[in-house]
Every structure is written in C-alpha cells, then in structure tokens.
Amino acid sequence: MKLDRYQFEVLLAHLADEAPTQRDIADGSGISLGSVNKASKACKEAGLLADDGAITEAGRTALAPYKVDSAVILAAGAASRMAPLSFEKPKALFEVQGEILIERLIGQIKAAGIEDISVVVGHMKESFFYLGDKFNVNIISSRDYANRNNHSSLFLAREHLNNSYICASDQYIVENPFRPYVFEAYMPMFKSKPESRVRAITWDKKNIITGMERRAGWYPRGPVYLDAASSHKLMSIIEEEYDYHETKRKLWDTIFLEHAGEFAVRAKKYQPGEIYEFDQLQDLLAFDRDFLINVDSAILDNICKTLDCKRADITQVVPLKAGLTNLSVLFSCKGERYVYRHPGAGTDEIINRQAETFALNAAKRLGLDDTFLYENAEEGWKISRFIEGCTDFDYRNTKQVKQALQLIKRLHGCDEVSPWSFDFYEATLDILRLLAEISYPLPRDFAELKADAGAIAEAMKQDQGQPCLCHNDFYGPNLLVHGDDMWVIDWEYAAMGDWACDLGNFVAQGSGYSVEEAIAMLDLYFDRKPSETEVRHCVAAVGIVGFCWYVWAMYKEAMGNPVGEWLYTWYKAAKSFIAAAKELY
Secondary structure (H helix, E strand, C coil): CCCCHHHHHHHHHHHHCCCCCHHHHHHHHCCCHHHHHHHHHHHHHCCCECCCCCECHHHHHHHHHHECCEEEEEECCCCHHHCCHHHCCCHHHCEECCEEHHHHHHHHHHHCCCCEEEEEECCCHHHHCHHHHHHCCEEEECCCCCCCCCHHHHHHCHHHCCCEEEEECCEEECCCCCCCECCCCEEEEEECCCCCCEEEEEECCCCEEEEEEEECCEEECCCEEECHHHHHHHHHHHHHHCCCHHHCCCCHHHHHHHCHHHCCCEEEECCCCCEEECCCHHHHHHHCCCHHHHCCCHHHHHHHHHHCCCHHHEEEEEECCCCCCEEEEEEEECCEEEEEEEECCCCCCCCCHHHHHHHHHHHHHCCCCCCEEEECCCCCCEEEECCCCCECCCCCCHHHHHHHHHHHHHHHCCCCCCCCECCHHHHHHHHHHHHHHCCCCCCCCHHHHHHHHHHHHHHHHHHCCCCEEECCCCCHHHEEEECCEEEECCCCCCEEECCHHHHHHHHHCCCCCCHHHHHHHHHHHHCCCCCHHHHHHHHHHHHHHHHHHHHHHHHHHHCCCCCCCHHHHHHHHHHHHHHHHHHHC
C-alpha cells in the first residue's frame, strides 16, 4: 500500500509510541486532528494498525520504503572566508557554544537512528580522521577539493546515497531536524533580505521545486533529504556532466536546481534562528560572542604578542585574496590596519623563511619596505602594516617604472650580505626533482626548452659579476604604490644572487614587454645606455627567470594549487627570451 502523508505520520507516531493519542499525533506532525482521525481509520482498515492502535507487521512493511538509509556530510572545503582561523583548522572543527560543529551534527544524525554516516574530507583532511574511531563514521578523502566544487565530494560518496540526508559540515542546527523515516524529498529554505541577490528557489503550487533565479527570495540552507530515486538520478546527472568545463565550479545543489524539473523535491520553509550558517567570521561572532576569546588559536596568540594587544582588540577581520604562495588576512587593532600572512601549503620545500626574515629586516633598514613589522623565521608567519589607498603598479608609466628600478638598484648597491644565496636555474632543477618524485608528466616541448635554458644559464656565468642582495620576485604586484611613494614588498625569495634576475622578474612576470621593449627599459635602471654584455645578460635573465616560474607553476598545479594564467605567461617569457638570448650569445 502506498501511503499518503497523513497515513505516514500516523504510522510513524505509532512506531515511536505504542499508544499515542490522536491529539499527540496532530501536534507532533503539524496536521489537523480531522486528518489524523481519517488517516488512522484508513490504516486500521488496511491492516496497518491493529484495533488497539498497535502498528502491525504490515504497517512496518508499509513504512520501510521511507526509512532513511544514510547521511553524507560534506567537509572538504577550505573555508577561506573564515581566515585566519581556517588556516589552523577546518571550520567544521570550530568549537561553537561549547560544541564542535561537526560532532554536534553527527550526534544529531545518530540520535535519529541513522548509522551509515559518511564524511567527505579534503582541506586538512587528517584533522577529521579521529571521527572514524570516535563516531564510527566513514571517512572519504577527496583529491579534487581544491580544483572542483562540492559536487565532486558528493559524487565520491555516491555508493552511500539512497534515502539520504546531504549535510554541510559547518552549520549549527538548533533543533534536531533528522528523522529515522522521511515521507518525501525536500530542500530547506530561508528567506533572504529584500536587497539581497541569492539563488532564489522557485516552486509550483504543490511546493515542488522548479528551478532558481538570481534575485531576493527563498534560498537553500540546511540538510537536504533525497529519496533513493532522486539520489540515483542526481548522481547520473553529475556523472554525465562531470567533465564539462563549467561543472568544475558548481555546487552540487546548483546542478540539482538546473535539473529541478526532472525531480519531485519539495521546498520546506524554515524560520530565522533555526539553522545558522557562518560564511564570515562576523556571522560566527554574532552567534557566539565569546568565540574569538575562547578559540584555540596560535595565530591569534601570535598577533596579540606581536602587537601587544588582547584578542578583543582584533576586529574587522577580512580575508584577502590568496596569493600564489601564501594566505593573508586583513584586520584592525587599536585603530590601525594590519595584514597577517600565513605560509601556503607546499611552500616549505621551496622557500627559506630565515632568508626571507633577514631580507625583510634589511629592506626596512634601507627604506625599501616600511610596511614590515615582524616575521617568525621558523614558522613563516608575518605581520605588516596595511597602507590604505594604494594603486596598481603601471608598467606603461615611465615615471613609475624608473622609480621601481631605482629602488631595486639601491638594493643591489647596498652593503647587506645575506648568509643565503638563490640561483634561479639551480632552484628550477630542485623543483624538477620534486616533480620527478611524483612522476609529474612534463609537456612535449619541455626537454628542448630545458636544454636551451641550461645552455643559457651556463653562458650567463661569464658576465654575471659579484653576487648582491636580490629580491628575486621583483614585479608589479610586489610594488606598493601610494601617490608618489613606492615600496617593495613580499621578500620570500630574497637572497644573494645575480642582480639581473631582479630585472628578469620585472619583465617575465606580466610586464607584457617584448624583447625590444625590455632592452629599452634597461636605460632607466643604468641611467645610461647598457653595454652589449649587459643587454645579453639581462635578456638571458628574463628567460631563465620565466623558465623557473614556469616549472614552479607546474609544481603548484601538481600540489593542487593551480596558478591560472600565470602558467602560460611564464611559459611565453621563457620561450621568447631564451630564444633571443641564444642569438645574443
């Protein structure tokens, strides 16, 4: 017998309680007393309830298709908007009002009698492993979490999806929403503010979801329940569209909503205060005002020690766009703005933090970087002053280009001697060894390019001159421009080296200069026409530097941290300037 909603609620009430009153059933299910009376009579007539009201074996059989089989918790994301705290642990492991978010969620699911629980992890995945032993849940590791959105996490758990809840790992649900039996598939909805533009859900007269529009309205939040037919259909759609380029950045529920007409999933409205979602640190602090004071955080302790402040003094915390090697956050303290820099994943193998700390202090003494406050040479974190109102460096502005080149020339002519050195070609070989260890497939033309780079690197030695202190990442984004003032920032690769490699960085990293334009630029560095030897040496440096960053970009790709268009930018610089250097030498 196929149950209607009222019969389902009546049977479920009798399964949980041997003798519930009809008033109890009505109050507990939200349906009218008359509907309960009618459904109870129909269940007795069908043999699903005995005359004394006890549920029969036939009643249990009728409920069986509605039994929840499993729950999947998605916990792979990096939660970058929760920086700097998410640099230390995943957001799902934050302790909020005395409970760890994901542990509270698992406890609520288990309280409904659901034992098949899978947690899909990615970012800092080892932090979640203990859940397997503590709660007897399945841990599923994602390798694609950094490159794809959460549809890939859900697809990894497809073998566990039948009648299933799909949950975000980082939400705080006040009242337990999970039930051992669910009548139909549904998606929780919350109403947005009138001025908001959200993924507003649309539905028909029967509350069946039909799609979404970008406007104010009702938007999804909270555990979604899909019956087995809906789960399997969704997985088949994701499998079919998985390799589409546009799929990579899609949320799983976006894919569902794009195909909503193929499902029968109802919209279920919730009221404010029933499910909390913490997108920003401010959202979390509004819910748990003591969170920042109580949270276990070495980062906050570092900031307090460096700035001689209390945690309560740290306000207006805003994540900055992640750099190519690091993660950063902007914050206020006692009326001043600062940037906290956290070392990115995989940088320990290629960045010498002690050399960086030496160079930062030297740059501050030389007046090249007035923003620097402190760096921990062992751990790699750094605090700098934030300069308001800066503008982007303009490679086509001759005045700015000359000012930048004169700053780096001051560095090259200083008496500071670092205990460390940096050679771009040797660094490239080191990175290639790391790629070889993981059998990373190199491009078809790579062997020829590497041979040419090796020959040019060897040729450069004959006119290199004495090593000097170099920045080694000197290019537009690392030049802070504020009116007529300019500073050189981000000294991660600074060490003793070939002065021309700073000019190589300046050109290779996004200047857009042709070989001819790069040669013309040298006048602004030397304050004269360069010699033929100086020209060939600088052209070669652009090619070698471009080659190094190109190889480094492949390493970042291999580590799951793609650098986007920079990969091709550096490749082009390597190809064109190494070819030009071959002719000049």
